[in-house]
Amino acid sequence: MSHAYDRPVTAAxxxxxxxxxxxxxxxxxxxxxxxALERNDIALYPDYDAVYRETAQYLGVPQSSLLLTNGLDEGIFLTAVLGQKRRPxxxxxxxxxxxxxxxxxxxSVEAVGGRVVFVSPRADFTFPLDGTLAAITPRTRVVYITSPNNPTGVRVSNDDIRTVARALPPGALVLVDEAYHDFCGDTVVHELGSLPNVVVGRTFAKAQGLAALRAGAIVAVPETLEPFRPLIPPYSLNVAAAAALRAALADHEYHTWYVGQVRDSRERYYAFCRRHGFQYWESGANFVLARVGDHATALTDALQGKGIYIRDKSADPGCRGCIRVTTGTVEATEAAVAAMEEYLCGAP
Ligand SMILES: Cc1ncc(COP(=O)(O)O)c(C=O)c1O
Known part of the structure; x- marks a missing residue:
C-alpha cells in the first residue's frame, strides 16, 4: 500500500x-x-527537569509515566520499533x-519491516470493535486506535479501548492516539493504572500550536514505558521546543480561548453542511469530515485557486465524496465557508 502523507503547502x-x-x-x-533563550541555552544540551515536571503535572501523571518526543510522530515510530523488536x-x-x-x-510499521493488518471502517465510522477483535492474532504487537479519529473526528469509547486491550496477546500494546484530546476532553490517561498494555500519545502541535517546533509525548505506566526509553535519542526534544512547551502549557487563557474557537467553528461548519444537505460526522477534533459528493475534488481545487487549502479525502477508505476541513479560528472557518458558498452557488 502506498501512502500520501499530507504535505504542507508553501503558497504565500x-x-x-x-x-x-x-x-x-x-x-x-x-x-x-x-x-528569552540565552546563548548558553542554545550552546548546551538541554536540561529537561522543568519541562518534565511541568508536563507531567499538566497531564496528571508521575514523571516516570511520561516520555517527551519530537512530535507525536516520533512516539508512533517508537511503538512500531518496539513492536518489531518483539516480533514472533x-x-x-x-x-x-x-x-x-x-x-x-x-x-512507521512498514518502515521497520512489520506487517500492517487493516480493519475496514463501518459505514457510520463508529469504532469497528468486532472487526478489530477479529484481526487480533498471537502475532499482534501494536493496535493503533485514534480518538477522536483522523480523518473522521469520531470518538472511541473507553469501554471499546479496554475491550481491545484485554484481548491482546502478551507483549502487545494499544497506542491510543489522543492528538485531538484538547478539543473534546476524552482520555484514557486516568485509567492507565489498570491498563498496563496501553500507551497514550499526545501532541502539542494542535491546541498549543507548536507543530513546527515538534513536541509530543507518550504516557503509560512506568514498566510499560521503560522499554521505549533506550529507543529514543537522548535529546530528541530540542531546547526551543522544551521552552515553548512550558510556556504553552502555562497559558490556560490562550488554551481555553482557542478550544472555544474550535467548538464554535465546528458548529458553524455543521450549519453550513445542513444548509446544503451534506452529510457530516460530529467531530471531537479541530476538523470536520463532510460528504459533499461529486463536488469533493472540484471544490477542493476551486478553494485552492483562492488560496484556501482543504483536504479531498475521497480516496480514503469509506470516504468517497468527502472533504476534511480544519475548524480552527471562527475567522478562518467563516472565510472557508464563504468561499465554499460562492463555489456552490456557481456550481452546476
Ligand atoms: C492522529 C494524529 N496523530 C499524530 C499526529 C502528529 O502529531 P505531531 O505533529 O506531534 O507529530 C497527527 C498530525 O496531524 C495526527 O493527526
Missing part, C-alpha cells in the same frame, strides 16, 4: 485548512519564552490499523 498568504493545524498561531507567551520467532509482527486512519501508523 495561504489559508491552510488541510493539516489540522492551529489557525491562530501559538500563544504569544511562547514567543516570549523563545526570545516464527514470522512477522502484525500491527493493526483501523481505517480510515492517520498515515503515519502504516508508514
Amino acid at each position: 498568504g495561504a489559508l491552510r485548512l488541510h493539516l489540522n493545524e492551529n489557525t491562530a498561531g501559538c500563544s504569544p507567551k511562547v514567543l516570549e519564552a523563545l526570545r 520467532a516464527d514470522g512477522d509482527a502484525e500491527s493493526i490499523v483501523i481505517l480510515p486512519a492517520f498515515d503515519m501508523y502504516a508508514i
Whole structure:
C-alpha cells in the first residue's frame, strides 16, 4: 500500500485548512519564552527537569509515566520499533490499523519491516470493535486506535479501548492516539493504572500550536514505558521546543480561548453542511469530515485557486465524496465557508 502523507503547502498568504493545524498561531507567551533563550541555552544540551515536571503535572501523571518526543510522530515510530523488536520467532509482527486512519501508523510499521493488518471502517465510522477483535492474532504487537479519529473526528469509547486491550496477546500494546484530546476532553490517561498494555500519545502541535517546533509525548505506566526509553535519542526534544512547551502549557487563557474557537467553528461548519444537505460526522477534533459528493475534488481545487487549502479525502477508505476541513479560528472557518458558498452557488 502506498501512502500520501499530507504535505504542507508553501503558497504565500495561504489559508491552510488541510493539516489540522492551529489557525491562530501559538500563544504569544511562547514567543516570549523563545526570545528569552540565552546563548548558553542554545550552546548546551538541554536540561529537561522543568519541562518534565511541568508536563507531567499538566497531564496528571508521575514523571516516570511520561516520555517527551519530537512530535507525536516520533512516539508512533517508537511503538512500531518496539513492536518489531518483539516480533514472533516464527514470522512477522502484525500491527493493526483501523481505517480510515492517520498515515503515519502504516508508514512507521512498514518502515521497520512489520506487517500492517487493516480493519475496514463501518459505514457510520463508529469504532469497528468486532472487526478489530477479529484481526487480533498471537502475532499482534501494536493496535493503533485514534480518538477522536483522523480523518473522521469520531470518538472511541473507553469501554471499546479496554475491550481491545484485554484481548491482546502478551507483549502487545494499544497506542491510543489522543492528538485531538484538547478539543473534546476524552482520555484514557486516568485509567492507565489498570491498563498496563496501553500507551497514550499526545501532541502539542494542535491546541498549543507548536507543530513546527515538534513536541509530543507518550504516557503509560512506568514498566510499560521503560522499554521505549533506550529507543529514543537522548535529546530528541530540542531546547526551543522544551521552552515553548512550558510556556504553552502555562497559558490556560490562550488554551481555553482557542478550544472555544474550535467548538464554535465546528458548529458553524455543521450549519453550513445542513444548509446544503451534506452529510457530516460530529467531530471531537479541530476538523470536520463532510460528504459533499461529486463536488469533493472540484471544490477542493476551486478553494485552492483562492488560496484556501482543504483536504479531498475521497480516496480514503469509506470516504468517497468527502472533504476534511480544519475548524480552527471562527475567522478562518467563516472565510472557508464563504468561499465554499460562492463555489456552490456557481456550481452546476
Ligand atoms: C492522529 C494524529 N496523530 C499524530 C499526529 C502528529 O502529531 P505531531 O505533529 O506531534 O507529530 C497527527 C498530525 O496531524 C495526527 O493527526
